[in-house]
Amino acid sequence: MRVDGREIPVTGSLLQPLTRRTSDIVRVVIAALWVAVVVTASLITRPEWLALERSVSNIVGFLDPAQSNTVYLIYGVAILVLPFAILIELVINRQWKMLAGYAAAGWIAVLLLSITGTGISGPKWHLQVPDRLDTFLSQFLDDPRWIAMIAAVLAVSSPWLPTKPRRWLWLLLIAFAPIHLVVSTVVPARAMFGLAVGWLIGAVVVLVVGTPALEVPLAAVVRVLAERGHRVTGFTVVRPAGRGPLVLAATVEDAEDALTVELYGKNQRSFGALHQLWRWLTFRSSETAAMHGSMHRAVEHRALMSIAVGKLGLSSRDHVALAALRRGWMVVAHTQPRGLSLAEVDADVLPGVWAALEKLHSGQISHGDLRPDDVRTLDGVTIFDGFGNAEFGASDAQRQSDIAQLLVSTTSVFGKETAVRAAITAIGESSVLGAATRLSKSAMPTGLRKQIPDWKDALSATRDEVRAQTGQDKIERDQITRFSRNQVIQLVLLIALVYVAYPFISAVPTFFQQLVSANWWWALLGLAVSALTYIGAAAALWACAFGAVKLRGLVIMQLANTFAATTTPAGVGGLALSVRYLQKGGIGTVRATAAVALQQAVQVITHVCLLVVFSVAAGTSADLSHFVPSATALYLAAGVGVGIVGTFMLVPTLRRWLKDSVRPQLQEVLGELADLIRDPRRCAVIILGCAAITLGQAGALWASVEAFGGGTTFITVTIVTMIGGTLAAAAPTPGGVGAVEAALIGGLAAFGLPADIAVPAVLLYRVLTCWLPVFAGWPTMRWLGAKDLI
Known part of the structure; x- marks a missing residue:
């Protein structure tokens, strides 16, 4: 590099990588979002936009046909000349580097918008204009390829153009929409799409080719330091520009140590603004400093703080220079840090x-x-x-x-x-x-x-x-962010609750009409029976945890568990909440997980045993063929199962996962089951608690059926509850919403229960066992969180 007749060597690369060009990346993202908005508005809300445009046109459309043609002619000529004006501007300013990007952006824009279902279509322009002078120009204005090309070359050339011409050219291009409202009533959607696509193509080309802002003004840095009495003889790149500034070591005449030079460009300004915005959105106001309106203020603040600390005799470096350079660059120069770090x-x-x-x-x-x-x-x-x-x-x-x-x-x-x-x-x-x-x-x-x-x-x-x-037992953590982790989780659960409740809400009017004929005593009985499921689940978990936590607290936790399990797929939220409650109760993580896993294992075994018992008890009165899959479905399930087993056996990663992760947990659960068999009292409590869950759900459904007139036996309802609930458990929806209702209604109908009884009975059952506990579980979970129990 040659500066004022002196040759100053520069060691290292000054080029900034693509992934760190924050300003250019932000431009591409905004352009892509704008394309999505234009496409959405054209495909989904186009009729509304047309009506709005006509309304606006009625207000601003004060020109007669002759004046409209004149305006159209003048604007058409201007927009036709625009790309050539940009080209001439680049040639005059000798921006040879940008000409390749200019040409590439224009051709890519035209090519992309020429692709159709039958191939690439060329423009169909009619050069003979016997009727109107502006016909040929209107073909350009209405053709999205021309608008896209202009937008692309203008987006590529903008960083290289002087400020005033750039603003006037963009104003001329954006005037396309209001001109059309005055002249043609409605803005062509295809032209707006071309404008958005052209801007996106230009933004991508700018990201790849680069802008003048990437050219590091080292010559200006040399002159700034010379004004402050430091004659630079060479630069060495210490750290390329990225999330932080470009850091160089400047060798200075008559100085033993080099100066550290930090250069901040537009990319640092955009990233700093995004970082400040993120902190403002996520951290409390007392934790964040006042936001700086520009990079100049942010860098200036940093330099002033260094000077202030130096006044206290606590700064390891001396400030040398701070200056604003061309094209948005700033330079900060200081001496290298003195002293030894803590590690030394x-x-x-x-x-x-x-x-x-x-x-x-x-x-x-x-x-x-x-x-x-x-x-x-x-x-x-x-x-x-x-x-x-x-x-x-x-x-x-x-x-x-x-x-x-x-x-x-x-x-x-x-x-x-x-x-x-x-x-x-x-x-x-x-x-x-x-x-x-x-x-x-x-x-x-x-x-x-x-x-x-x-x-x-x-x-x-x-x-x-x-x-x-x-000697403190516990240290409470201050909430530094605006929203704690628990608050974020609760917000997600609330959104999930709204999602899963929507199908039920849509059926509420009809359901309320059917409730008029219901027997409320049976409904109250169903509610009381469903409450037994929480006591049974709490007793089973209490026994699995060897009574390490209080049974009363577990009953309350089961109510909150309903909310967590319903608003998460497969009920994983309920399992996590149970483990967390046991941990807060003083049980280790491994032991708490083992207790919950043991309860789930016993629950499955009890469920299967009860299903077999009630199926035998049903005898000929219950036709279970309704729930038996077809031979094709069984063969398909067997094939899928064999394929899964084969995959786990053949893939080394999956095989190691089974060996290292699944096998130890399975052995632990089997060991817990073996120990459980040797303790009859504890075993009886767990089995009775798990059985109370299944039988309580069946009792609630049977009471709901009786509330609307009955027509089936408790044994039949129990089979429907267990088989239907098992089939619906595979549903991906939180709480099995939709799948549970469909399975239970179909099961009751299969056993001959009329639809006018089965449908309201199942909906009442879901209200008693799902929705009432869910709405009670939300405040319960918040109360447990406030008491630091979860």
Whole structure:
């Protein structure tokens, strides 16, 4: 690189990778979304858009036919000339690099919109215009290929054009819509589609080819540093531009150490804006600093914080220069960090580290990202580096986050016992306990997590050590984000509940009309019988857990379990909630999982045994052929089963998964079953509890049938409940909604129950056993969460 007659060598690549060109990627995403909006509006809501356009046209359409033709002629000529004007502008400015992208974008746009079901169709333009002067121009305006080509070449050329011509050209192209409303009443949908597609193609080409903003203005950097008395003789790329700035080491005449030069481009500005927006959406306002309106303000803030910390004698670097360069670039120059990092010193420096942090906080400054490499020691004095997240006028929350971050950093270097003891000695037990509430992932910035490979282990070790050295049984975590994990899960469950409840809601009017003729005493009996299922499930789980938790709490948990199981496919939410409740009750994770798995295994065995018993008891009065699959279905199921077994046997990964993951758990469950057989009392409680679940559901359905006049026996209803429920369990819908109702109604009809009784009876049964418990389970689960029981 030659600057002012001097040759300055540059070592390393300055080219930014495609995946880090944030501004160009954002442009492509927005263009793709706009294409989706245009397609959706054209295919789904086009009639409404046509009516709206006609209404607007009636308001703005004040031109007579002659004036409309004149406007159409003038605009047509302008839009026809536009691509040639862009080409001439590029040639005049000698933007030779962009000509290939210009041509490629134009040809790709025309080619893509020329593809039809029968191949590639060429434009059908009629050059003879015997009637109207604007006929030929209207063919261009209405042809989506021409509009797409103009939009593509303008999108590609925009970064290379001067600001004013670029704005006027885009204004001319976008004026296509209002011109059509004035002249032709309705904007052609195909032309709007061409405009959107052309912009998307141009955005993609810009991402691949690049923009002038990618050209690093190193010559301007040399001149800026020279004005401040630093004569640069060479550059070495330390870190290419990516999520952070382009970092170079600048060799300076008459200086032993090189200067560190940070260059921020438009991509850093767009990524920083997205990062700030994400933090504003996800973190509480007290945890986030004021959003900067531009990259200039953000970089300026960082430099000013470095100067402020330097005034306290705690900065490891000296600020040299800050300047705005052409095409949106900014440069920050400073000396290289002084001193040794934490990993290079002994634990004797820890008292000085905590004293330096207190001095920083007394100056109303929080650091915000205390990585091990950013805490340095020079001649026994602790200094800091890296002020990208530093804030002046720090709040208590920000100061506590600093302490928590430093605890994790020192733990990763010196060990948990030494680090926590030094912190308690230096700043006091109360300060450490206050900061320990922020020992969570949300309070740890990304830079710290990246620099400490085992940061999760260091985080949990620090929390445990603080609890041990302060004698605390538990340390509550502060909620740093706007929404906690439990709140997000509950929101997802509520959305799932609305989804699964929709089919039921649509049948509510008819169902309420049928309820007028129902016998409410039978309905109350069904509700009472269904309540026995919660007691039975709680008793079975209590026995599986060896009575380690209270039976009363398990009964309450079963009510919340109904909500979690209904709003998640296959009831996995209910299983997870049961395990979580046992864990909070003091049972280890492995033991809690084994208890829940044991209950499910006994439940399956009990269900099958009851099915066999009631099928034999039914005898000839119940025709079970309705539930027996056809021979073809059995052969197909057997074939699928053999295929699955063969796949697991032949694929090494699946075979190892069976051996390493499934087999130990299966052996554990079988061992639990063997131990259960040797304990008759515990075995009886679990079996009776599991049987109460099945029989209680059958009793509730039988009472619902009787509420609408009856017509079948308890044995028949039990068989329908067990077989129908088993078939519907394979349904992917949460809570089996739709599948359960269809299976039960079909089963009752198969045994001769009229549809005018079976349908309302099944709906009443689902209200008693599903929907009432679900709506009661939501507040119950929130109450358990508030009591820290789940």
